[in-house]
Amino acid sequence: xxxxxxxxxxxxxxxxxxxxxxxxxxxxxxxxxxxxxxxxxxxxxxxxxxxxxxxxxxxxxxxxxxxxxxxxxxxxxxxxxxxxxxxxxxxxxxxxxxxxxxxxxxxxxxxxxxxxxxxxxxxxxxxxxxxxxxxxxxxxxxxxxxxxxxxxxxxxxxxxxxxxxxxxxxxxxxxxxxxxxxxxxxxxxxxxxxxxxxxxxxxxxxxxxxxxxxxxxxxxxxxxxxxxxxxxxxxxxxxxxxxxxxxxxxxxxxxxxxxxxxxxxxxxxxxxxxxxxxxxxxxxxxxxxxxxxxxxxxxxxxxxxxxxxxxxxxxxxxxxxxxxxxxxxxxxxxxxxxxxxxxxxxxxxxxxxxxxxxxxxxxxxxxxxxxxxxxxxxxxxxxxxxxxxxxxxxxxxxxxxxxxxxxxxxxxxxxxxxxxxxxxxxxxxxxxxxxxxxxxxxxxxxxxxxxxxxxxxxxxxxxxxxxxxxxxxxxxxxxxxxxxxxxxxxxxxxxxxxxxxxxxxxxxxxxxxxxxxxxxxx
Numbered sequence: 001x002x003x004x005x006x007x008x009x010x011x012x013x014x015x016x017x018x019x020x021x022x023x024x025x026x027x028x029x030x031x032x033x034x035x036x037x038x039x040x041x042x043x044x045x046x047x048x049x050x051x052x053x054x055x056x057x058x059x060x061x062x063x064x065x066x067x068x069x070x071x072x073x074x075x076x077x078x079x080x081x082x083x084x085x086x087x088x089x090x091x092x093x094x095x096x097x098x099x100x101x102x103x104x105x106x107x108x109x110x111x112x113x114x115x116x117x118x119x120x121x122x123x124x125x126x127x128x129x130x131x132x133x134x135x136x137x138x139x140x141x142x143x144x145x146x147x148x149x150x151x152x153x154x155x156x157x158x159x160x161x162x163x164x165x166x167x168x169x170x171x172x173x174x175x176x177x178x179x180x181x182x183x184x185x186x187x188x189x190x191x192x193x194x195x196x197x198x199x200x201x202x203x204x205x206x207x208x209x210x211x212x213x214x215x216x217x218x219x220x221x222x223x224x225x226x227x228x229x230x231x232x233x234x235x236x237x238x239x240x241x242x243x244x245x246x247x248x249x250x251x252x253x254x255x256x257x258x259x260x261x262x263x264x265x266x267x268x269x270x271x272x273x274x275x276x277x278x279x280x281x282x283x284x285x286x287x288x289x290x291x292x293x294x295x296x297x298x299x300x301x302x303x304x305x306x307x308x309x310x311x312x313x314x315x316x317x318x319x320x321x322x323x324x325x326x327x328x329x330x331x332x333x334x335x336x337x338x339x340x341x342x343x344x345x346x347x348x349x350x351x352x353x354x355x356x357x358x359x360x361x362x363x364x365x366x367x368x369x370x371x372x373x374x375x376x377x378x379x380x381x382x383x384x385x386x387x388x389x390x391x392x393x394x395x396x397x398x399x400x401x402x403x404x405x406x407x408x409x410x411x412x413x414x415x416x417x418x419x420x421x422x423x424x425x426x427x428x429x430x431x432x433x434x435x436x437x438x439x440x441x442x443x444x445x446x447x448x449x450x451x452x453x454x455x456x457x458x459x460x461x462x463x464x465x466x467x468x469x470x471x472x473x474x475x476x477x478x479x480x481x482x483x484x485x486x487x488x489x490x491x492x493x494x495x496x497x498x499x500x501x502x503x504x505x506x507x508x509x510x511x512x513x514x515x516x517x518x519x520x521x522x
Contacts, residue, residue, distance in 0.1 A: 057089055068095055074124060277325075362495075403482040432451045447482070449490075
């Protein structure tokens with residue numbers, strides 16, 4: 001495992017350069033215009049003495065006699081404090097005071113990386129305190145938002161600080177454990193990327209370093225500690241507090257987010273009781289909002305500004321009367337509106353998984369979820385998801401079931417669910433399920449996937465598996481079919497299959513196996 005982890009870190013470091021280049025460009029362009037944009041670079045001292053590097057952008061008409069709504073932006077993981085300056089200037093031009101700060105442990109800010117732990121949550125409130133004391137910020141109109149790491153911290157801060165009235169959480173998480181450890185399976189490429197970029201741009205705390213190392217080790221004895229560590233850092237843990245505080249919450253993410261998959265945001269959204277909005281678009285982690293950080297036109301940031309305008313400034317822009325759930329399919333260009341998440345997945349159809357199939361473990365069959373970031377970005381830009389030749393997948397290592405050929409285009413909307421019976425030859429194991437759109441020549445385009453790991457099972461004894469695949473929106477063209485493929489190895493995840501293990505999938509008469517797919521005809 002040590003060699004495996006080193007290789008993953010090396011790969012992930014390659015992705016660091018893209019992050020740093022983006023951060024550098026974001027840093028240079030806005031700073032060059034600082035003289036005309038009301039930007040001040042300031043130090044904010046946290047409750048424990050840690051110095052946070054921040055910048056304040058104020059409206060041009062601030063004369064000390066009036067109050068302005070305040071928006072706080074904690075930075076994304078590994079990004080510098082100037083990340084949001086393009087959007088901050090836009091917001092300041094319309095009357096906001098905007099304070100963006102480098103989260104502790106990164107770049108010039110002091111302290112160590114706590115992964116949205118209690119010190120990070122306390123820092124967000126300290127930043128609000130500072131703004132109220134040193135700017136013309138209105139204490140009755142306070143918003144917070146951010147991308148990725150900044151989104152998670154924003155949700156946690158809103159749950160702990162009732163002064164926050166509006167949140168825009170872009171590409172964030174509600175359940176940290178459910179994001180990078182879904183199906184009890186370590187999402188190793190995602191973790192390695194975060195680890196590598198954090199190592200280059202910041203300083204891990206001892207607790208953070210231990211959490212990463214325990215995660216890589218895949219040591220079952222560490223599982224409960226990791227779950228507790230993640231739970232403390234999950235907005236879902238504090239859902240009741242967030243609902244009691246009544247902040248208006250906007251959540252936005254992408255279908256292909258390989259760091260924080262969309263399912264946990266959708267589940268969290270359904271449990272919010274205050275004003276809320278949920279949007280999903282094509283792309284990978286934080287790619288949907290990236291162009292907006294450069295000041296370019298961007299749907300996510302347009303929604304964010306409208307959200308803050310309505311709930312902090314009282315602008316009657318109609319956002320509260322629109323369908324609160326908005327999705328854009330990976331196959332089309334328009335948006336669809338729904339009254340709630342349940343309505344997205346209202347129509348489902350089952351594909352029966354008949355028969356008994358045995359596969360061997362430890363070998364990648366050729367079906368996999370792609371590469372963190374790269375694969376979903378290709379899907380976003382060129383509609384080129386990971387592909388596999390379904391007829392050529394070796395049945396020795398992959399179980400394959402296919403639907404009938406569809407006479408009309410089928411719209412996949414929401415969450416597919418697998419139900420099957422598995423009989424293992426070992427007490428532990430990992431399986432990965434993939435749903436493919438298969439054309440007439442047998443080439444399958446990946447629609448969605450998800451991993452599943454089990455421990456403590458009796459060899460030779462069957463047990464039921466229920467697995468949610470990652471939510472998506474995709475069009476299956478007329479003349480195509482859907483295929484469910486299950487194998488045991490995927491580079492995105494750590495596998496737990498002992499050498500020589502086998503898995504048998506069956507469909508007992510009293511408990512048939514199936515995959516339930518949210519489908520409707522176009």
